[in-house]
Amino acid sequence: MAKPTKANIPITEHLAYLLAQANREINRQLELRLSKEGVPVEQWRILKVLSDGNGHSMGELAEAVLLNHPTLTKMIDRMVSDTLVYRVQDPNDRRKVLMFISDRGKVLSKRLNSLAVDQEEHILESYGDKSTSELKRLLESLIDSSN
Amino acid sequence: MAKPTKANIPITEHLAYLLAQANREINRQLELRLSKEGVPVEQWRILKVLSDGNGHSMGELAEAVLLNHPTLTKMIDRMVSDTLVYRVQDPNDRRKVLMFISDRGKVLSKRLNSLAVDQEEHILESYGDKSTSELKRLLESLIDSSN
DNA sequence: CTTCAATTGTTGAATATTCAATATTTTCAA
DNA sequence: TTGAAAATATTGAATATTCAACAATTGAAG
Numbered sequence: 001m002a003k004p005t006k007a008n009i010p011i012t013e014h015l016a017y018l019l020a021q022a023n024r025e026i027n028r029q030l031e032l033r034l035s036k037e038g039v040p041v042e043q044w045r046i047l048k049v050l051s052d053g054n055g056h057s058m059g060e061l062a063e064a065v066l067l068n069h070p071t072l073t074k075m076i077d078r079m080v081s082d083t084l085v086y087r088v089q090d091p092n093d094r095r096k097v098l099m100f101i102s103d104r105g106k107v108l109s110k111r112l113n114s115l116a117v118d119q120e121e122h123i124l125e126s127y128g129d130k131s132t133s134e135l136k137r138l139l140e141s142l143i144d145s146s147n
Numbered sequence: 148m149a150k151p152t153k154a155n156i157p158i159t160e161h162l163a164y165l166l167a168q169a170n171r172e173i174n175r176q177l178e179l180r181l182s183k184e185g186v187p188v189e190q191w192r193i194l195k196v197l198s199d200g201n202g203h204s205m206g207e208l209a210e211a212v213l214l215n216h217p218t219l220t221k222m223i224d225r226m227v228s229d230t231l232v233y234r235v236q237d238p239n240d241r242r243k244v245l246m247f248i249s250d251r252g253k254v255l256s257k258r259l260n261s262l263a264v265d266q267e268e269h270i271l272e273s274y275g276d277k278s279t280s281e282l283k284r285l286l287e288s289l290i291d292s293s294n
Numbered sequence: 295c296t297t298c299a300a301t302t303g304t305t306g307a308a309t310a311t312t313c314a315a316t317a318t319t320t321t322c323a324a
Numbered sequence: 325t326t327g328a329a330a331a332t333a334t335t336g337a338a339t340a341t342t343c344a345a346c347a348a349t350t351g352a353a354g
Contacts, residue, residue: 018286023170139165
């Protein structure tokens, strides 16, 4: 007689595993490109978010760049030393710190962006236009459905 | 006149970012479930890979569970202390160490699997059958095209 | 008003990961 | 057969991340 339980799924069929694997691979490629500027992926994200020119609180930023608070604080400390960003106390809520991108940060951000865009284009070539946009759509929708 | 360069893409449209975000979210959910057994996601992966009953070398295992060698070595050290897995020197190539799952490891692995399957089912419900299988297909194909 | 809970960010200690160096074994060319 | 190079795993030091505690400010109830 057949077992009532579902057949054992190999790890390579778990969505969680496929996401981790794909993320690892794409991240590795991006890391490699950004390393030409000696910048970790997280700093690219931070600069990119701040490059709208607005002030962003640490909490908001942590959420946006997928880092938890203490890790972000310490990374921002380094970026402040490198004069890529700077802190301003929020005048409307003095618990908050608003982060801004510096001129130097903007210059670097532009160079990083073209490296990142290079990668996107490389993916489009090898993986295809259609698959890429479909994958992005599905990922967005997965993220939405998880909240 | 229009700029010849591509318009600045927001970070939320980069595939690398969407993958990181989705991975973070799904991983967090899985982590939460596995925490009922006090086991990190990586140990679930290790046990799952080893639960075919065969010996797997450290290199092979590191690749399969998405960890680099030194990290895996140290995690395996802990799992050996917990008697979930054990090391055997490969008789055919004495540079290698073959990892095996213990009986205790098998018992734990089964419990972890149902937690992981729970999650898959939860995703199927909220995200849909069709989207899930399509997403998996696209992820596999992205991973393939990256090698 | 006053007080107490919630929010925000940082810090220091504990933990985990990574990098470079090492040890061992195997492979392979001379 | 020998010796150098490659492959495999581990180690220890350097880095990075996380957790829990803390400090400061705000919000809100009484």
